[in-house]
Amino acid sequence: MGKYFGTDGFRGKAGEGLTAQHAYEIGRFLGWYYGRNERARIVVGKDTRRSSYMLEYAISAGMAASGAEVYLLHVTTTPSVSYVTRTDGFDCGVMISASHNPFYDNGIKLMNREGEKMDEATISLVEDYLDGKLELDGQKWKELPLATGDGVGAIVDHSAGRNRYIGYLISLAMYSFKGKKVALDCANGSAWSIAPSVFKALGAEVSIINDHPDGLNINTDCGSTHIEGLKKYVKENGMDVGFAFDGDADRCLAVDENGELVDGDQIMYVYACYMKERDKLVNNTVVTTVMSNFGLYKALDEAGIDYEKTKVGDKYVYENMVQNGHRIGGEQSGHIIFSKYARTGDGILTALKVMEVMLAKKMSLSRLTEGMTVYPQVLINVRVKDKKTAQEDPAVQAAVQAVADELGDTGRILVRESGTEPLVRVMVEAESEDRCRELAERVVEVIRAQGHGA
Known part of the structure; x- marks a missing residue:
């Protein structure tokens, strides 16, 4: 994961962690990057958050300023953007959404021409441009050229693409x-x-x-x-x-x-x-x-x-x-x-x-669903000084192994670190919630007793 983009795009509180300026600059980069040989074609969708309109206009302006043709799906779903990107031959797709987060958060998800999440190499270039240290094609790009005259891109309605996606779903x-x-x-x-x-x-x-x-x-x-x-x-x-x-x-x-x-x-x-x-x-x-x-x-x-x-x-x-x-x-x-x-x-x-x-x-x-029994699950997040040190502590590993041995084939324990916070997550599944909590807390106590708690 990069400085701005995580596993599901650039996510942050709208107007703070993710601003209209961020969106404009991302648009500038995408319009320029995909338009180096011929004019870029980019499709954009958004969810219903109030800030999605602000970010849609900003990123679209950035793309057009770099010479891209921008096609707006308006309020639509992430999978519809993926579908339209790959079936209509766009260079890339953009979805403005923070998925399941509250309204005050928002995000920018980038997709490649196949409608898949954009590769890490291209994401790294986007981040480099945001930080003013982009190097590409043998030169440094602190600023990107602005399109002028008939080189300026157009921003057009493409709600027909969303309607075609609806037809695709019905056909399935x-x-x-x-x-x-x-x-x-x-x-x-x-x-x-x-x-x-x-x-x-x-x-x-x-x-x-x-x-x-x-x-x-x-x-x-x-x-x-x-x-x-x-x-x-x-x-x-x-x-x-x-x-x-x-x-x-x-x-x-x-x-x-x-x-x-x-x-x-x-x-x-x-x-x-x-x-x-x-x-x-x-x-x-x-x-x-x-x-x-x-x-x-x-x-x-x-x-x-x-x-x-x-x-x-x-x-x-x-x-x-x-x-x-x-x-x-x-x-x-x-x-x-x-x-x-x-x-x-x-x-x-x-x-x-x-x-x-x-x-x-x-x-x-x-x-x-009768053939599957959902096991009770308890997850405890432990704030720690250092995630790696806490997980690799021999006493912690011994406690985890002891719980695993005790559960045998009647449940499981999983200890993993958070990807975004200084947390170690201890998860136990067993026949009852009480049993889950008892075993999870046993491991949590060892983590804290070893001095890893923050």
Whole structure:
């Protein structure tokens, strides 16, 4: 991870950590970098945050000032930007969103011409330009040339691209949704402008909540990070299923007909089993992260399905899938990647795939998840002086091993460092929450007793 860009773009408090000046300069670089041989074509989308408009205008101005043609999708989802970038032949794509974060945060996500997250080498060049130390093509670039005359780029509407993406999603459905009562929690975010249209076109009886964005209410007590409202709505209104998205709709969590949460791990289990039954699970493998629930691994073992584990982050899941040709992967949080259809997590696509299994097997979502038991999980964050020293302490390692031995095949312990804060995260999964907490706190006590606490 760089100085400004993490695993999911440039993220910060709008107007403070991420300013309009940052956006303008990023736009200046992208317009110039991709336009060195011929005029660059760049597509831009945004979520519903008030600051997204400010950042959209700033980054677009920067691109046009460097001579790029800028195409605006307006309020749309991250996966739609990925789709339009690769199918319409753009040089790169930009999504302005802080995903599941509160409204006062925002972010800039960059994608390559294939709709994938931009490579680290190009990101490093962006950061160098922001810091005034860019070196490229054998020279230093403290300032980039401004386009003049007919070289100045245009900024145009491209809502047709978003509409084509809606058509693409509809085309992927294998069955009519007629007769199914579906609740959608749009998180007052990007899904508001797309998800209802898709489900209504497929014939579902759609009920929508949190679809009145005002720039300040994105993710506020709603969506995939606050699933309680959807659980209550589904149960009280007799819905067949509910789906909750996050601010930019690259995540999806589900709620079954009983109002029970079905998280990303359970969704991967359900769809992987469905793929295996039809001999469609290429390599017989699901890609997970180290934070996936222990119950997922036990259920996949029972189903005869292999799995791989990556670092936390859908970026790492996707890299593994590309390198090894795997077809499904994701995170417990609801970032699910279906590599045959998308280059990024896509919440609406995930919802469509869950519907496909329910309709194909003529089963409720609660029945489809019966084969997987979700183990209780306790995560304790310990603020430390030095993450590496704390983890490598022999006494800490011995405590972790003792807990692992005690759990055997009835649970697991995972100790890892935070990528952004001075924290060591101690996570335990076991048969009960009390047992999880007891074992996690045992390791935490050793970390502190050894003098690592900050």
